[in-house]
Amino acid sequence: MKRTTILLGATAIIVAAACSEQTPPPKAQPKPATAQPAVPSRAADAGRATDARPGDAHLGMMEKYAIWKAKKEADEKLATQLAADEKARLIKFDKGKLPKHLALLAFEKNTRKTLDQALERLNGKLDAADQLKKLAASQRKAIEKQAALLRAMDPKGGNSNVGTDHDVSLNLLANDYPEAIVAFFQGETKPLADVRAELDKREKKISSWLDEVKSSK
Numbered sequence: 557m558k559r560t561t562i563l564l565g566a567t568a569i570i571v572a573a574a575c576s577e578q579t580p581p582p583k584a585q586p587k588p589a590t591a592q593p594a595v596p597s598r599a600a601d602a603g604r605a606t607d608a609r610p611g612d613a614h615l616g617m618m619e620k621y622a623i624w625k626a627k628k629e630a631d632e633k634l635a636t637q638l639a640a641d642e643k644a645r646l647i648k649f650d651k652g653k654l655p656k657h658l659a660l661l662a663f664e665k666n667t668r669k670t671l672d673q674a675l676e677r678l679n680g681k682l683d684a685a686d687q688l689k690k691l692a693a694s695q696r697k698a699i700e701k702q703a704a705l706l707r708a709m710d711p712k713g714g715n716s717n718v719g720t721d722h723d724v725s726l727n728l729l730a731n732d733y734p735e736a737i738v739a740f741f742q743g744e745t746k747p748l749a750d751v752r753a754e755l756d757k758r759e760k761k762i763s764s765w766l767d768e769v770k771s772s773k
Contacts, residue, residue, distance in 0.1 A: 646717040650769045653709050657718065657769075661762050663702050664725045667695060668733065668755060675737050684741045692734035699730045718765050721758040728755055 615623075650657060674691050678684035703726050710716050728751055736747040 646715070647769055647772050649710075649715045650717055650765070651772060653716065654766065654769055656705065656709055657716075657722075657762070657766055660702060660706060660722050661759070661766065663698075664722070664729065664759065667699065667729045670695070671729070671733055671737060675740065679741065685738045688734060688737050688741070692730070696730055699726050702726055718762045721762050725755060725758045725762075728758075 671688075671691070674688055678687050681687070703723070706719065706722050706726070710719050713719065732747075732751050733755070736751045740748045
């Protein structure tokens with residue numbers, strides 16, 4: 557009996573120990589978080605401050621269009637006025653140089669006429685190219701003289717409305733036009749057609765402008 561009692565007691569102690577090891581300790585309860593005061597963002601403050609300003613309401617589509625239209629009309633009016641002022645300035649300058657402009661235009665027409673007559677006269681001849689080159693060389697000095705007169709009219713440039721057109725025409729007559737005629741003798745027609753079209757355009761612009769200058773008050 558005593559041995560049985562001792563065994564039972566020992567068994568009870570072992571079971572109790574095992575139970576105590578398997579039972580987890582109670583978890584610590586988390587401390588309640590302390591509520592932090594809300595900090596307003598700077599963007600929100602700025603937004604509220606902006607909204608709070610008087611007269612800062614958002615514009616509607618009609619208001620925006622009216623502003624855009626007014627600005628566009630003002631810009632167009634300014635551009636028109638500036639263009640008119642610039643045209644008046646150019647007319648005033650060229651009116652004072654009108655006789656020289658007319659003399660330049662007449663020279664350009666006569667020089668071209670001489671080259672065109674040479675083309676008709678020499679076309680088909682064996683020495684046509686050589687004779688045309690000699691003619692162009694004989695005209696060069698006179699063309700250079702007219703170019704010098706043109707530069708003297710407007711030394712700094714930009715004061716005449718047709719100064720550039722004169723300059724281009726003189727260069728074409730001195731170089732491109734004779735070369736295009738020689739190419740025509742060799743069967744190439746496009747260079748001559750191109751140079752003639754350019755000269756026609758420049759001559760038309762100069763003539764039209766000088767007519768306007770003549771009639772201006």
